[in-house]
Amino acid sequence: MTSSTPQDPSAFLRATAPFQALPPALFDEAARSLEVGFWPAGTRLVEVGGEPLRHLYVIRKGSVRLEREGQSLQILEEGECFGYTSLITRRATLDVTVEEDLLAYLLPAATFERLLADATFAAHFAAGLGERLRASLEHAPVATFQADLALPVERLLRGPAVWLEAGATVGDAARAMTAERISSVLVRGDPPGIVTDRDFRSRVLAQGRGPETPLADVASRPVRGVPAETPVYDAWSALLDAGVHHLAVTRRGEIAGVLSATDLLKHNAQGPVSVLRSVERLAGREALPGYAGRVAEMVSSLLAGGLDVAVIAGFVARLNDALVRRILAWAEADLGPPPAPYAWLALGSEGRMEQTLLTDQDNAIAFADAGAPERHWYQALASRANEDLVTAGFPPCPGGYMASRWSGTLGEWRDRFAEWTDVPRPQALLEAAIFFDFRSVAGALDVGPLHVAALAAAGKGPFLRFLARNALAFRPPASLVLRLRESAPIDLKRQGIAPVVLLARCYAIEARADARGTAERLAAVAKAGIMDASKAAEVSEAYQFLLGLRLRLQLQAIADGKRPTDAVALGALTGVQRSRLKDSLRAIRAFQERAAHHFQAEF
Numbered sequence: 001m002t003s004s005t006p007q008d009p010s011a012f013l014r015a016t017a018p019f020q021a022l023p024p025a026l027f028d029e030a031a032r033s034l035e036v037g038f039w040p041a042g043t044r045l046v047e048v049g050g051e052p053l054r055h056l057y058v059i060r061k062g063s064v065r066l067e068r069e070g071q072s073l074q075i076l077e078e079g080e081c082f083g084y085t086s087l088i089t090r091r092a093t094l095d096v097t098v099e100e101d102l103l104a105y106l107l108p109a110a111t112f113e114r115l116l117a118d119a120t121f122a123a124h125f126a127a128g129l130g131e132r133l134r135a136s137l138e139h140a141p142v143a144t145f146q147a148d149l150a151l152p153v154e155r156l157l158r159g160p161a162v163w164l165e166a167g168a169t170v171g172d173a174a175r176a177m178t179a180e181r182i183s184s185v186l187v188r189g190d191p192p193g194i195v196t197d198r199d200f201r202s203r204v205l206a207q208g209r210g211p212e213t214p215l216a217d218v219a220s221r222p223v224r225g226v227p228a229e230t231p232v233y234d235a236w237s238a239l240l241d242a243g244v245h246h247l248a249v250t251r252r253g254e255i256a257g258v259l260s261a262t263d264l265l266k267h268n269a270q271g272p273v274s275v276l277r278s279v280e281r282l283a284g285r286e287a288l289p290g291y292a293g294r295v296a297e298m299v300s301s302l303l304a305g306g307l308d309v310a311v312i313a314g315f316v317a318r319l320n321d322a323l324v325r326r327i328l329a330w331a332e333a334d335l336g337p338p339p340a341p342y343a344w345l346a347l348g349s350e351g352r353m354e355q356t357l358l359t360d361q362d363n364a365i366a367f368a369d370a371g372a373p374e375r376h377w378y379q380a381l382a383s384r385a386n387e388d389l390v391t392a393g394f395p396p397c398p399g400g401y402m403a404s405r406w407s408g409t410l411g412e413w414r415d416r417f418a419e420w421t422d423v424p425r426p427q428a429l430l431e432a433a434i435f436f437d438f439r440s441v442a443g444a445l446d447v448g449p450l451h452v453a454a455l456a457a458a459g460k461g462p463f464l465r466f467l468a469r470n471a472l473a474f475r476p477p478a479s480l481v482l483r484l485r486e487s488a489p490i491d492l493k494r495q496g497i498a499p500v501v502l503l504a505r506c507y508a509i510e511a512r513a514d515a516r517g518t519a520e521r522l523a524a525v526a527k528a529g530i531m532d533a534s535k536a537a538e539v540s541e542a543y544q545f546l547l548g549l550r551l552r553l554q555l556q557a558i559a560d561g562k563r564p565t566d567a568v569a570l571g572a573l574t575g576v577q578r579s580r581l582k583d584s585l586r587a588i589r590a591f592q593e594r595a596a597h598h599f600q601a602e603f
Helices: 009-014 024-033 082-087 108-115 119-126 128-138 170-180 197-205 230-243 260-266 272-280 291-304 309-335 369-392 410-422 426-435 446-458 462-469 490-509 518-527 533-559 575-597
Strands: 035-039 045-046 055-068 071-076 096-106 182-187 195-198 225-227 246-251 254-260 342-346 363-367 408-411 439-442 488-491 567-569
Touching: 009 024, 009 055, 009 096, 009 363, 024 096, 024 108, 045 446, 055 082, 055 108, 055 225, 096 108, 119 533, 170 197, 170 291, 182 254, 182 272, 195 246, 225 230, 225 342, 230 246, 230 260, 230 272, 230 309, 246 309, 260 462, 272 291, 272 309, 291 309, 291 533, 309 342, 309 439, 309 446, 309 533, 342 369, 363 410, 369 408, 408 410, 410 426, 410 446, 410 462, 426 462, 446 462, 446 490, 462 490, 462 575, 488 490, 490 575, 518 533, 533 567, 567 575
Parallel strands: 225 246, 363 408
Antiparallel strands: 035 096, 045 096, 055 071, 055 096, 182 195, 246 254, 342 363, 342 439, 488 567
16 A cells, blocks of 8 residues: 655655665665555565565564564564565565554665665675674764774884894983884894883883893893784784783884884774773772773773774773783782782683673682692782772672682682582582683683683583573563563563573583683584584674673763663664664574574473
8 A cells, every 4th residue: 555645755764774875866866766655564565475575665664574484584663674685586585564554665676776786775785684783783873982993003103113233232222212202112133122111111220220231131022013904903902912012013024113002092092002001000099990980981982983892892801901910919019929829710701801891790719729728818819809899890799709709729629610510500500600701810820720621511411401401591582572662671681692691601611612702602613513603603693783782772871870781671772773683682592492402401
């Protein structure tokens, strides 16, 4: 049923992807050719094998359900398009039924085909689910500042590298750095070395050496470097991972220049380099308040700059690690050197390097068996560190999973892992789910034996089955609830994110994959042949979408002076976000159904 009196269709179309990117001439043609249609709920617009649709439909109000063989595939709502499959293939491959009274703008097939000449417009309709999920968040900025984070690092170089011969002295280097107004020089040799202004403080002045000291005695080798085409955000990662303040920039195998942390800081004053600098300059515990706010500002800036949530979470984890190491250094200064090596373990989302905004602490401490007689020292260390982390903005864990309560020798931790997997009682399953995401972030103790102990669970079928059963208790809302658009609240963490995290852990244990991040675990499981690669990628994209959506909503809440939560009302989302959320939850539910069969667990 059609009408000829559109309700401001041109303005609506201009705000709708992919029409908003059309050049003016093509957009005007599209707007002129629009028709308007209305269909009541229950109308079947097309059936598989029947007459294909002759228009592209752009939903103004209402929704439609796409089905195949009675299986609901997708619900489309305001701002979304359908009919393009019919137009491109000239076949009806899906059943399309009006879910709620539908008002739609119709674009004739001939016009649609002419618009496909625009590459951006055509690419929109070639995108798969993962690409659509990513694109649905791209135009929802949460901050006004946007640096070019993909800029090649060679664009930040202020000049060529300055070299000195291997026989030069510290005094020669100081004069060269002063003359060139730089903070480092390169030293010829095989391999080449680098000397920085920090080396002058720590390796020359602090050691009582003078300007005649051979430069080779204080140079660092090898020089950490990145290719010239490396984007800025990858250079951040390289700098944070290496724990250095200068990176050589190489072009065709030769060092073209040196990039300093200050250069990166000037490019983006709200990036991780700025927060790292503030952590390094913490004078004492009284300077810890405000760390959480600086991290939130950085996250907002990076998200607005177009970085994926996974990349941002990696930066947050590295900065949190640097903060923990700073805090532990203060504790060691108070208590004296450790009686035996130890490792500070991050657990939960921090252990998986998936934390963005700061959440409750989840940590533990392991120490060498030789330290058992001095157990009280590690207890005191943990108590001081946990208190300092609270001051920095990490609330105490309500369940008590903190180093002040969870410590022990390496042997004791191995025994705990074995007990949890051998006798999978409910409490044991809970604790295994928390501690199997551990990651050592500080200390000299080698925790390799704990990784071996965790992976040994792969051979314990009952443990995996019960662990999967517990994971399946976290479920996306039913389809009926998802259709209650305005009033239905959804807990993005418990009903979307947690189901993927928990099951990905089960699959990773089975695959003996030592991956920590959820996306990395899914990729490893697919590589091991335990899960279909396309299904793993679909679940991973759904997971990333939910993380991104939750982060944007939480940052918006902070900007509005509200407390961030995991809950969202469907009516508060845009039409595209609602539809993509439903896509994601549907993919996760299918993932759970496959997992229930795979692990022979109840669902």
